[in-house]
Amino acid sequence: MSNSSCITHKDDDIISWFEEVAENAAYVQTQTLRRIIELNFGVEYLRKWLGDIKIQHMDPNALESLYTSLVPLVSHTDLEPFIQRIVDGDSSPLLIQEPITTLSLSSGTTDGRPKYVPFTKHSAQATLEVFRLAAAYRSRVFPIRTGGRILEFIYSSKQFKTKGGLTAGTATTHYYASEEFKIKQKTTKSFTCSPYEVISAGDYNQSTYCHLLLGLVFSDQVEFVTSTFAFSLVQAFTAFEELWEEICKDIKEGSLSPKITSSKVRKAVLDSFSLNPSLALRIEEKCKELKGVEWMCVIPRLWPNAKYVYSIMTGSMQPYLKKLRHYAGDLPLISADYGATEGWIGVNVDPSSPPEKATFTVVPTFSYFEFIPLYRHKEDTEMEDDFIEAEPVPLSQVKVGKEYEVVLTTFTGLYRYRLGDVVEVAGFFRGTPKLNFICRRKLILTINIDKNTEKDLQLAVEHGSQFLSQAKAELIDFTSHANVTNQPGHYVIYLEIKGDVDETLLAKCCHKIDESFVDYGYKVSRKSHSIGPLELCIVEKGTFNKILDCFIANGAAMSQFKMPRCTTNQVLIRILDRCTVKRVRSTAYG
Structure with missing residues (x-):
């Protein structure tokens, strides 16, 4: 096997291992649950x-039935009293037998406040395993050279000590500080262009500059x-x-x-x-050409040996795909794997699929998985949620084409934990399901009987923003807010646009967004005027960067930041309203 070959015995070994556990997913799941309970038997939460x-000596299937019948489904709120005791320094075995010394913080961009989640050596090992498995499948389709480099825009944030003396920070920060990350840097076929000092700089603007600089220094190796x-x-x-001239000078x-x-x-950089x-x-000459074509294909032009672009591109990241394709040209966009702060769920074993069709194959050794069947109700307007639930089912009993909420029992002390993610089963890889990520269940626009998910909002904005192309304008970013200050309440959509758009075209855009919400409750409420006309607010250039800066200043990590698509955060709303330069109201349903 030549030095430039992408397929190694290690790749074959991890793929063979995964295909075996996938084939026997139902059995592996009962064994995974047994192992979690055995490792943590006697902890206060399980003893309860x-x-x-x-x-x-209990049969694994009997243990599974006993566990799911006695241990309740929970949300993070239910576990907070135990986690808070850990934060405050209680070292007794509350959730797991292994002493917890590190806590992860979720991004906090979904519901406005970060959550603590236990982070253990198992967490870092699972991350390394996901990366190895996903890389092995990518290498089958997109061969890369051994000894090459990765242009990796990754960011570590600051760790801090809790009241009880535990180290806290984001899961990515803990991973970048772990032995597992150092192993990955030393043993994988390619390694990042930037030294650890750049990754851990703590200032995303400075880190980004250095990532770009060193990425260009090693451009032929990327x-x-x-x-x-x-x-x-x-x-x-x-x-x-904006930075290319300064980078070229350096x-x-x-x-x-x-x-x-x-x-x-x-x-470290010098x-x-x-x-x-x-x-x-050479870079200057190419950049002058690229500037004339709005930086189209900048990635393949400046990094000529790059094989693909790899990142999480599903869910709230989908609105950025158009701009990313503009920068990437014909380079394949590959959606990265499916996980959360609470744990990893699945890997992308079909890297040739476009991000819009990406599926994630559940790894049955990571956690014990359950799935709550969800049924959307079309016209029932009295429900508090837009889903009807059924009893949870194990991994092996999910049905293709059906939607579910994911439930995790993890090695890190989460038991029958409702993740809040809605997924659709796209098929099976041997015996384990392949999932499409649909949306975060609780992230919805609602005023009274209306229930619009993040996906509903995204589709409505996509439909309305199609008018922008008539003015050669481009949607940069968006968010929303359900304004109930005055009655009737109404939706407010904030758009940042590159280019000039006149009032007539904005009115068409606003009207189209309003009528594109398909929720029955919203349509009825708009027709009866119990929800007012949608308000479209155009914000000035750089507004969404100000939102990012606000989150970063309050402790969020760039590596975990997701723009909130629907917000009740009054600080953000004040930024958005202060930066609004144009407002139009819909005439739909008028």
Whole structure:
């Protein structure tokens, strides 16, 4: 096997292992549950529900039935009293037998406040396993050279100590600080362009500048371009449009911009390269050409050996795909794997599928999975949610084409934990399901009987923003708010647009968004005027960067940031209203 080959024995080994556990997913799941309970038997939370039941010689299927009949389904709120005791320093076995020394923070962009989740060595090992498995499947379709590099826009945030002395931070931060990440850097076929000092700089603007600089220094070696979320990639290349001249100057002179103020970062970056006037000239010439075509195909033009772009591109990241394709040209966009702060769920074993059709194959060894069947009701307007639930089913009993909410029992102390994600079963990979991510269940626009999900909002905005092309304008980003300050309440949609759009076209856009909400309750309420006309607010350039800055300033990590598509956060609403430059109201249903 040649040095440039992408397929290794390690790739074959991990794929063979996965295909075997996928084939026997139902059995593997009962064994996974047994192992979780055995490892954590006697902890306060499980003792509360299971008592002193002897499980040592119990049949795995009987244990599964007993567990699901006695232990209740819970949300994070139900576990908060236990987690808060851990945060405050209670070291007794509350959720797991293993001492918890590290806590992960969720992004907090869904419901406005971050949540603590236990992070253990198992968490980092599972992350490494996901990366290895996904990389093995990608290598089958998109071969990369051994010894190449990855242009990786990844960001570590600051860790801090809780009242009880535990280390807290984002899951990505913990992973980047772990031995598992160092192993990945040393043992994988490609490694990141940026040293750890850049990843952990704590200032995403400085990190992004250095990622771009070193990515260009090693441009001929870059095998693929990646970040945790598609949003981060779009942010990085949007920034590059403004930074390229300064970056070229640094490459030409072997210097580093004074905007990089961290001495550790400066030393690490300057130690990584030396002046290269000929490379700087080549980049300058290409950038001048790219500027004339609105930076179309910037990635393949500047990184000619890149095979693909890799990132989470589903759910709230889908609105960034159009801009990302603009930057990526014909390079394949591959959607990264499916996980949450609470745990990993599935891998993308079909990397050749476009992001809009990406599925995620559940890894049955990561957690014990259950799925709550969900049935959408079309005209029942009295329900508090837009779903009717049935009893949870195990992984092996889900049905293709049906929608479910994901439930996790993890090695890290979450028992029958409702993740809040709605998925559709797209099919099976051997014996384990392949999932389409649909939406976050609770993230909805609602005023009274109307129930619109994030996906509903996204589709409505897509329909309305089609009018922008008539003015050669481009949608940069959007969010929304259900305004109930005055009656009747109404939806407010905030758009940031690149280009000039006249009032007539904005009115058409607003009207189209309003009529594109398909929820029955919304349509009835609009026709009866119990919900007022939709309000479209156009915000000034840079508004959504201000929202990002606001989250970062309050402790959010760039690597986990997701723009909230629907917000009740008054700080964000004040930013949006202060930056609004045009307002129009819909005439739909008028």
